[in-house]
Amino acid sequence: MSSISVKRGTSAAHRRTPGAWAVLLALAVLAVVMLLPFVIITFNAFKTPAEYSSHGPLSVPKGFYLQGIKDFWNRVDFGAKLVNSLIISGSVAVLAVILSVLNSYALGIGRIKGRVWILVLFLLANTMPQEVLVYPLYFLSKKVDLYDTRLSVIIIFTAIQTAFGTYLLSSVLSTFPREILEAARMDGAGRFRILWRVVVPISRPTLGVLFVFFFIWTWNEFFLPMIFLISNENQTVPVALGVLQGQKMMDATMTSASALLGIIPAVVFFLIFQRTLTRGITVGAVK
Amino acid sequence: MLKATKALAALAAAALALSACGGGGGGSSSKELKLWHYETQDSAMGVAWNQAIKEFEAAHPGVKVKFEEKSFEQMQKTAPMILNSKDAPDIMEYNKGNATAGLLAKQGLLTDMTAEVTKRGWDKLLPPSVAETAKYDAKGVMGGDKWYGVPNYAEYLQVYYNKSLFDKYGIKVPTTFDEFTKAMDTFVQKGVTPLSNAGAEYPAQQYLYQLALSKADKPWVDRYERYTGKVDFHDPAWTYAANTFNDWVKKGYIAKNSSGLKAEDAGTAFIAGKFPMFFSGSWWYGRYEKEIKNFQWDTFLWPDTKLTLGSSGNLWVVPKGSKNKDLAYDFINITMKKEIQNLLADNGGVPVAGDPAGVKDPKNKKLIENYQTLANNDALGFYPDWPAPAFYDVLVAGTQKLITGSAPPSSVLDGFAKAYNENLSNIGH
Numbered sequence: 001m002s003s004i005s006v007k008r009g010t011s012a013a014h015r016r017t018p019g020a021w022a023v024l025l026a027l028a029v030l031a032v033v034m035l036l037p038f039v040i041i042t043f044n045a046f047k048t049p050a051e052y053s054s055h056g057p058l059s060v061p062k063g064f065y066l067q068g069i070k071d072f073w074n075r076v077d078f079g080a081k082l083v084n085s086l087i088i089s090g091s092v093a094v095l096a097v098i099l100s101v102l103n104s105y106a107l108g109i110g111r112i113k114g115r116v117w118i119l120v121l122f123l124l125a126n127t128m129p130q131e132v133l134v135y136p137l138y139f140l141s142k143k144v145d146l147y148d149t150r151l152s153v154i155i156i157f158t159a160i161q162t163a164f165g166t167y168l169l170s171s172v173l174s175t176f177p178r179e180i181l182e183a184a185r186m187d188g189a190g191r192f193r194i195l196w197r198v199v200v201p202i203s204r205p206t207l208g209v210l211f212v213f214f215f216i217w218t219w220n221e222f223f224l225p226m227i228f229l230i231s232n233e234n235q236t237v238p239v240a241l242g243v244l245q246g247q248k249m250m251d252a253t254m255t256s257a258s259a260l261l262g263i264i265p266a267v268v269f270f271l272i273f274q275r276t277l278t279r280g281i282t283v284g285a286v287k
Numbered sequence: 288m289l290k291a292t293k294a295l296a297a298l299a300a301a302a303l304a305l306s307a308c309g310g311g312g313g314g315s316s317s318k319e320l321k322l323w324h325y326e327t328q329d330s331a332m333g334v335a336w337n338q339a340i341k342e343f344e345a346a347h348p349g350v351k352v353k354f355e356e357k358s359f360e361q362m363q364k365t366a367p368m369i370l371n372s373k374d375a376p377d378i379m380e381y382n383k384g385n386a387t388a389g390l391l392a393k394q395g396l397l398t399d400m401t402a403e404v405t406k407r408g409w410d411k412l413l414p415p416s417v418a419e420t421a422k423y424d425a426k427g428v429m430g431g432d433k434w435y436g437v438p439n440y441a442e443y444l445q446v447y448y449n450k451s452l453f454d455k456y457g458i459k460v461p462t463t464f465d466e467f468t469k470a471m472d473t474f475v476q477k478g479v480t481p482l483s484n485a486g487a488e489y490p491a492q493q494y495l496y497q498l499a500l501s502k503a504d505k506p507w508v509d510r511y512e513r514y515t516g517k518v519d520f521h522d523p524a525w526t527y528a529a530n531t532f533n534d535w536v537k538k539g540y541i542a543k544n545s546s547g548l549k550a551e552d553a554g555t556a557f558i559a560g561k562f563p564m565f566f567s568g569s570w571w572y573g574r575y576e577k578e579i580k581n582f583q584w585d586t587f588l589w590p591d592t593k594l595t596l597g598s599s600g601n602l603w604v605v606p607k608g609s610k611n612k613d614l615a616y617d618f619i620n621i622t623m624k625k626e627i628q629n630l631l632a633d634n635g636g637v638p639v640a641g642d643p644a645g646v647k648d649p650k651n652k653k654l655i656e657n658y659q660t661l662a663n664n665d666a667l668g669f670y671p672d673w674p675a676p677a678f679y680d681v682l683v684a685g686t687q688k689l690i691t692g693s694a695p696p697s698s699v700l701d702g703f704a705k706a707y708n709e710n711l712s713n714i715g716h
Contacts, residue, residue, distance in 0.1 A: 050578045053558040075328065075356070138368050148374045227365050230374060232355045242358035246327065247382075247601075248489075248570045250551055 038263075044256035045069060052253045068257040076240040077232070078261060084229075085219055085236040085265070088150055092157040093214040097207055099158065100165030105195050107166065108173030109181065119170060125163045130223050141228065148230050156224060161214045172206055173199065208276035212269075219266055237262050318350045320614045324380035325357045331573055331636025332440060332600070338630055339622045346621070350614060363387075370396040375608040378615035380601050383420040383438065385428055386676045388602055392435040393427030398605040403616050404434040409623055412640040416667040417441055417599040426714070430513045436602025439622050441637045442569045443597025443661055444493060446589060451582035452479070452563040464501070464591035474563055475539045482535075483562035484690075485553035486546035489672070489679070490567060491686035493596055494541070496671035497566065499528035501592035508594065508668050514711065520704035521697070529696035532689050546690040568596075572654060573635030585650070588657055594668035597661060599639065675710030 016024070044052060045068060047061045072078065107115045137156060138147070146152040176199065184194045200207070222238040229235045241262050244255045270277075322340070326332040340352045355376075362381065369375055370391065381388050391397050404410050410418065421438055424431025453460065453470075456477050461467040474481040484490050500508075502524040510516040519525075535541050545553070550567075557565040558578055565571075566589065575584065589595050603622070605615045621627060628638035629645045637658045646652045661667055672679035685702050688694040694702075 050580060053555045053574075053578045054560075054581065056555070056559070142372055147372050226358075226361050227368065230361070230365065230369050232357075239358070239361070242360050243325075243356060245358060245360055247325070247359045248550070248568065249327075249330075249574065251327070252551070 041256045041259050044253055045260045047253050047256075049251065049253050057252065065253075068254045069261065072244070072254050072258045072261065076235075076243055076258075078237075078240065080233065081235055081237045081240045082265060084150060084234060085238075088153055088157070088225075088236060089215045089218040091154045092161060092218045093211050095154070095158040096161035096165055096214045097211050099162040100169050100210060101195070101200065101207065103162065103166040104169035104173050105199060108170040109176055109199065111174075115170070119167055122163045122167045125160075126167065134224070134227055137224075138227065148228065148234060150229065150234050152228050153225055153236075156228070157218050157221065161217065165210050165214070169203075169206070169210070172203065176203075205276070205279050208273070208279070212273045212277055215269060216266055219269075237265070318347075318611065318614070320350055320352045320378065320611055320618065321376040322352055322354045322378050322618070323357050323362075323376045324354075325359045325362055326380070328356070331631050331634035334634045335439075335627050335631035335636065336622065339618065339627050342627070343618050343621050347614065347617065352618075367391065367394065367396060370606045370608065373608065375606040377609040377611045378603060378605055378618055381436065381604045383429070383436065383599055383602050384673050385423075386673075388420075388436055388604060389423045389427035389429055391427075391604070392423045392433075393425070396607050397435045398607055398609065398612060399433045399435060400437070400605060400616070401432075401434045404437065407616070407620055409437055409619070410434075412623060413438070413599075414639075414662040414665070416665050417639055417662060420599045420669075421602055428513055430509070436604045437619050437623070438599035438602050438639055439628075440600035440631055441597065441639050441658055441662070441667075442600050443637070443658055443667060444497065444566060444568050444589070444595055445586045445657060447557060447565045447567065447571065447575065447584060447586050449557070449560060449563045449582055449584055452560070458563075460585075460587055461590055462587075467590050471535075471540045471564075472538075480539060480542045480562060481564055482541050483553045483557045483565040484541045484545040485548040485550045486687045486690045487548055487683060488550040489670075489683075490550055490553050490565075491541075491545070491690065492671050492679075492682040493568075494535075494566060495528050495532050495682075495686055495689075496668070497589055497592070497596055498531050499524045500594040500596070500668045501589070502527050503594060503668070505594070505665060512669050512673055514674070514714075518704075518707060520700040520707070525700055525703075526696070529689065529700050532686070533692075533696050536690055536692065541690065543690060543692075546687045569637050569654065569658075576635050576650070586653070586657070588661070593664070594666050595661060596670055597658075597667040598669050600637075675707060678706060678710065681706040 040057060043059075043061055044057055046063075046065050047059075048063070048065045048067075051059075051062060051065075106112050107118060112118075133156075141147045141152045146155070180198060180202070181194060184198050189197065219236075220238060221236075222242070225236045226239045226242065229239060241255075241258045244251055244258055320343070324332070324336060326336065328334075328337070340354060344350065344352055357379075362379075366381060366387075367390075381391070388397070392399075413421070417438060419430045421434055421436045422431050423429055423433060423435050448460065456473060456479070458470045458473055459466070461470050471481040482494070484494065506516070507524060511518050532541075536543060553565060554567065554571055554574075556562055558575065560582055572586075603615075603619050605612055609615055623640055625640070625642055625645065628641040631638045632641045632643075632646045632651055632655050633648065635651060635654070637654060641655050643652050643655045643659070646655060671682055675681075681703060685699040688699050689696065
């Protein structure tokens, strides 16, 4: 079975059918469409404001103007914003994965009573728009003296991401092979030992994927961080980018420069963990 | 895999440790004035206020100004929450208007500084139509009896024109409304669209409102903006405005394809020399000075009108929770001094208490003289979107219909009236 498919694969690589060409063309067009915004942003990031105003956003930059990026970096103290974003996204990703595992161990494998309702509750919490959460969270954080601290944002997003993580992981773990669990129990492993020595290692690819997603989602969050991180020293990268959107003015070149700076960390993170991502998906598929 | 896990664990531990110690800190050992505003550093206000901070620190040894540049959006969305917490700044810039500063005043989040304003004589520096947006009544409607803010600068609309294009087609700068329309006719005959416009944002409604203002008077503006009387959207002023705007689109003064454009597009199209005229605010002035290099440009006020769009700029407000109110007033006082006001003017801003004689650049001088003409004639007619929250979007939708011709002027005016009156009943007038 596998040898046949391999043979077919190699022959297809040598002479492509019209259908394959069409797919290739469609993919190429899609790639261009996806990359075009990044190209335009990169163009505008390296233009002088005057050049932008007189030639428009689509023209190719004449020189290599770095002042916009430098100015933006200094203006918002971008290094400090990067550290803030890293701290918040990193903590949230780790904590949310740990909590999701604990929750879904009880829900998916432990099969506790009323788990369907608990999952429905989590799902509902997930569909809640953040605007609804703002005021309750604001008053709560003020009561416990956490307003305008990074810790408040970490707690909030850990809860939000855990809600999704629990929902997803519970359904993954509910299909966990029972025989393995039985075998572990026969060998005298306790609940915690089974979780730590059996369940976690086997589902590690899935956890890796969750970790990466939690990190990137939290990194890109704008609305709640904007409301909870009011001091400049606590702000994250997306909130700092907002400084450039004035009341009546927008500085298109500097906005592009900042956008470029803003997406680079997420892209780098993705490239580092790309293998984890693909592995997670393929392992899941085999199972 | 094991390595990756260890690295992750280390990262997480480090992150948690960092975030844990991030909570404290920032203790106030010596005196500190916490100041927030959202103007960019190289704008006229940014430059002038930086200088004011320096002078303030020189005059108050032992006091440090802790300045933070905020984003406009963050201030718009979070100001009530911030001011209601212990993290409120001592002094901050905030938007003028009923839905912004008025609302905060009504909620009791701003300090009533009437006594301070009269004691320090700021009321004498500010002409009535500028002061109107700094004073609010108990309902948070502007033009009230209590001062909740102090504006440093003003803004108004004028026609920016491209001298090179005017010369090329042999057109004189218009001084009357007749000459203005004749000039536009000539441009159209030469195949040039005379007015730069943007239908998706404020420029289109500002053309429309200016047309209405040219047939209106101050009580008309008061009725419209301050709910002092009944507003009829089918009165001569509004009817004239909608019909004329409609005509202008038909005659080609305003391009039909401008309905989907943003203000930024309209402004940069003028910079690129694509349109001979753009009627817009003094907020473009500094940028035009810096960025227009390929042609000569100048400005003129909208001809033959008693009123034109404009108002005070944003306000300095002192939050109720400010811990250093006296220092905040001292700071405002410095920003109202002649040197700071003239510095604002030198950088292309419109100071409220500037002195044209002290301004070097002739073009900047004209900017201020034009403003003083308007202020002294009580000719600032504010903006059309102020009366109701989200009225801006109603105006955008209406003017877009006029540009594309998808609805007749009278039904567009009906649409305005409906939204306007809904708001009136909401606020209990």
